[in-house]
Structures are given as C-alpha cells and as structure tokens.
Amino acid sequence: MKFVSTRKKAPAVSVSQAIIQGLAVDGGLYVPESFPSLATLPVGEISSYPELAYEVLSPFFEGDILAEDLAQICVDAFNFPVPLVPIQGEQTVLELFHGPTAAFKDFGARFLASSMERIIERQKQKLTILVATSGDTGGAVAAAFANRRNIEVKVLFPKGRVSKRQQQQLTCWGNNIQAYEVDGSFDDCQKMVKDAFMDQAVTREWGLSSANSINLGRLLPQSVYYVYASYLYQQAYGKKPIFIIPSGNVGNSCAAYWALTMGSPIERIILSVNKNRTIPDYLISGTYEKRDSVATLANAMDVGNPSNMERLFNLYPDIQTMRSMVSAYSVDDRTIEQTIKEVYAQTGYILCPHTATGERVRRDHFADQPTIVVSTAHPAKFEQVVEPLIGTSVEVPENLEKLLNMPSSFKQIGCDYRQLFV
Numbered sequence: 133m134k135f136v137s138t139r140k141k142a143p144a145v146s147v148s149q150a151i152i153q154g155l156a157v158d159g160g161l162y163v164p165e166s167f168p169s170l171a172t173l174p175v176g177e178i179s180s181y182p183e184l185a186y187e188v189l190s191p192f193f194e195g196d197i198l199a200e201d202l203a204q205i206c207v208d209a210f211n212f213p214v215p216l217v218p219i220q221g222e223q224t225v226l227e228l229f230h231g232p233t234a235a236f237k238d239f240g241a242r243f244l245a246s247s248m249e250r251i252i253e254r255q256k257q258k259l260t261i262l263v264a265t266s267g268d269t270g271g272a273v274a275a276a277f278a279n280r281r282n283i284e285v286k287v288l289f290p291k292g293r294v295s296k297r298q299q300q301q302l303t304c305w306g307n308n309i310q311a312y313e314v315d316g317s318f319d320d321c322q323k324m325v326k327d328a329f330m331d332q333a334v335t336r337e338w339g340l341s342s343a344n345s346i347n348l349g350r351l352l353p354q355s356v357y358y359v360y361a362s363y364l365y366q367q368a369y370g371k372k373p374i375f376i377i378p379s380g381n382v383g384n385s386c387a388a389y390w391a392l393t394m395g396s397p398i399e400r401i402i403l404s405v406n407k408n409r410t411i412p413d414y415l416i417s418g419t420y421e422k423r424d425s426v427a428t429l430a431n432a433m434d435v436g437n438p439s440n441m442e443r444l445f446n447l448y449p450d451i452q453t454m455r456s457m458v459s460a461y462s463v464d465d466r467t468i469e470q471t472i473k474e475v476y477a478q479t480g481y482i483l484c485p486h487t488a489t490g491e492r493v494r495r496d497h498f499a500d501q502p503t504i505v506v507s508t509a510h511p512a513k514f515e516q517v518v519e520p521l522i523g524t525s526v527e528v529p530e531n532l533e534k535l536l537n538m539p540s541s542f543k544q545i546g547c548d549y550r551q552l553f554v
C-alpha cells in the first residue's frame with residue numbers, strides 16, 4: 133500500500149516513510165492511495181482489541197518494513213480497555229479515555245511512538261519530534277514517547293490556555309521530553325511547528341518529525357475504534373450507529389470517515405464543535421474560511437483552522453458531497469456547562485467539557501436515534517470546570533494520579549520557532 137499527498141505534488145511513499153516524514157514534501161498530508169474493504173474481516177473470530185487492530189491495519193502495512201512488527205505494535209499500543217457504555221435506550225458513549233493520559237489521543241500517540249521507535253532502530257537514525265498542543269496532544273505524545281530510544285520530543289503549549297492538570301502532563305517527564313510554554317495561541321504553536329519543518333537546515337540537522345494529528349501514524353490507528361464500536365453496536369442493537377464526535381483539528385473525525393470508507397456499519401458521522409465555528413459555517417456558506425481560534429471551556433477543540441480538513445477535502449472534494457456526508461453543530465460555553473449539570477443530575481454520568489458538546493448535539497438533534505457519543509477525555513482532567521458544576525469532586529483515575537504527583541519543568545519562549553533550536 134502506498135500513501136499520497138493531499139496536494140498531489142509529492143512522491144507516493146510507504147506507511148513507515150509517511151510516519152517518519154509527518155508532512156509530505158509539498159506541504160500536503162498523507163492519505164492512502166486507496167482504501168481496503170472490511171468485507172472479508174473475520175469479525176466473529178476476533179477476540180481482542182489488539183487483534184482487531186491488526187486485522188484492520190494490516191492492508192495499510194502490506195509491503196512495509198513494519199509489516200511483521202504490526203501485531204506486536206498493536207499489543208504494545210492498545211493495552212487498555214475501550215468500553216462502549218449504554219446510557220439509555222439506544223444511546224451509548226464510547227469511552228476513549230482509559231489510556232495513560234486519560235484522553236483518546238493515547239491511541240494514536242502510543243501507536244505512533246511504538247512504530248517510530250521500531251523504524252529508527254532499523255534505520256539507525258535519531259529523531260526530534262515537534263508537537264504543538266492545545267491541551268491533550270502534548271500529554272499523550274510525551275507519555276507515549278517518554279524514554280523511547282534515540283527520540284527527543286519538544287512539546288509546545290499556549291500560555292494560559294491549558295488546564296493545570298493538562299500542563300502537568302506536558303511537563304512532568306524530563307529526560308528525552310522538553311516542554312515549551314509559548315507566549316501565543318495554539319494556532320501560533322502550530323505555525324511554529326510548520327515553520328520549523330519549512331526550514332530545511334533545521335529539519336536535516338535535528339531529524340525533525342511530527343507527532344501532531346497530521347501524522348498518519350496517529351490517524352490510522354484511530355480508525356480502528358470506529359470499526360470496533362460500530363460492529364459492536366450493530367451486534368448489540370441490530371442497527372448502524374450515528375457517531376457524534378467532539379472535534380477540533382478533525383483528526384478523530386477524519387479517522388471515522390476512513391472507517392466508514394472501508395465499509396464499517398456506520399449510519400452517519402456528526403461533528404460537534406465549540407465556539408470555533410469554522411466547519412459549521414463552511415457547511416452553511418459553502419466557502420471555507422479559516423479563523424483565529426477563540427478560547428473555550430473545551431480547550432482541546434480551540435482550533436480556528438483545523439489541519440485535517442485537508443484530508444476531508446481530499447475525501448469529499450466539493451461542497452455538495454461534503455454536505456451529504458458531514459454535519460457539524462456548534463455548542464457555546466454556557467451550554468457546555470448546562471449540559472454537564474443536566475446529564476449529571478439526570479443520570480449521574482460525568483462528562484468532560486469536550487464530550488459535553490457531543491452529548492448536547494445528541495440531545496438536541498438525535499434524541500431518539502441509535503447513537504454513539506464519542507467521549508474524548510476523562511472529566512478529571514478538567515476538574516476546575518466540571519467540579520463546581522456538579523457540586524462534588526471527580527474521582528481521579530489511577531494512571532492520571534501517578535502523573536500528577538511527578539515533579540515538572542518547562543521553558544518559556546515567544547512565537548519564533550528558532551528559539552526551539554538553540
């Protein structure tokens with residue numbers, strides 16, 4: 133299987149080349165040149181999540197140097213549960229927050245780290261991973277790469293925009309992980325990463341690679357839980373589910389569209405966003421306009437120019453097709469707060485602010501339909517928002533507790549990427 137650039141001006145590469153390069157040389161994002169079909173997937177015979185992951189991903193690794201490592205990579209990466217939790221009737225929540233940093237990004241980050249470590253071991257290289265984070269990416273990447281051989285990680289986070297516990301997870305690792313507090317927005321952080329990659333001298337000297345959701349090695353493994361949950365849902369309820377996905381950079385939802393393209397039993401995919409309305413506004417107007425990001429309670433979704441839109445445009449090139457496949461709804465901060473309160477009062481279930489956007493969209497638009505709301509983070513990561521609303525403390529999962537008690541350190545810098553390479 134080969135992967136091609138969304139901008140079509142770069143050579144096709146294998147999966148491990150795409151993983152090491154991050155961005156294609158023409159500035160585009162890698163996408164599979166074709167999608168395998170799940171029609172022959174032996175769903176009934178698969179007994180574990182890592183095994184399913186191996187079956188779903190192996191066509192993408194065919195002919196690659198990692199092909200024979202794939203089964204082991206899946207076992208390494210997906211070593212935590214993925215529960216589909218029934219809420220009421222045909223309404224369910226897919227909890228993707230049982231990994232080490234309690235957010236869905238652990239799936240992609242752990243798969244990527246395991247893959248990269250194996251690739252560079254074979255190629256006798258060194259790597260520097262640059263990652264910009266609006267909250268959860270950095271923590272997941274730092275955790276996944278901590279103490280991996282011959283890999284250094286630089287994590288950039290926007291000053292004052294991440295929660296205390298999120299910041300702790302970015303800055304507690306030491307050794308091969310360096311955190312930078314950037315005096316700017318998440319979009320500034322993302323631009324610094326892009327600028328660094330455009331600097332050929334820096335890229336070569338430091339062996340730069342990315343771990344953002346633009347990296348194929350994060351996106352591909354995320355499609356596995358959509359395959360998994362949709363088959364599980366269909367078995368349990370006899371229907372195809374509608375997925376409602378809290379979205380920012382659209383990596384998570386793009387992975388869902390890839391699962392749909394491969395033939396997963398999915399009725400429809402819905403994006404919930406916060407006050408960053410770039411996508412719903414595009415679907416209404418038909419003109420895509422990137423924006424500056426605005427700060428919200430669901431800060432890991434504070435994105436004004438979602439980087440993975442380029443992959444969605446690649447899948448659905450014109451506005452009619454896009455509208456036929458994609459719906460998006462925006463939820464403001466006040467409504468996020470109300471939803472957390474309302475759901476807790478009615479069911480006792482505690483939502484994080486991101487997941488609350490999804491639950492709101494379900495309640496307002498898909499109330500009696502077969503739905504899976506994708507829960508992207510554990511509420512204990514956002515206790516400062518959640519606890520005053522529900523009037524009680526959120527129990528901290530064991531994994532997270534461990535990280536919160538480690539010492540932390542970071543460097544403060546401005547918006548010039550060259551400060552990262554002194």
Ligand SMILES: *Cc1c(COP(=O)(O)O)cnc(C)c1O
Pocket residue numbers: 235236237267268269345378379380381382383384385432433486487508509
């Ligand atoms: C990253 C993140 C999102 C947004 O995911 P994208 O792939 O960027 O769309 C939503 N919720 C949480 C908790 C996140 O960490």
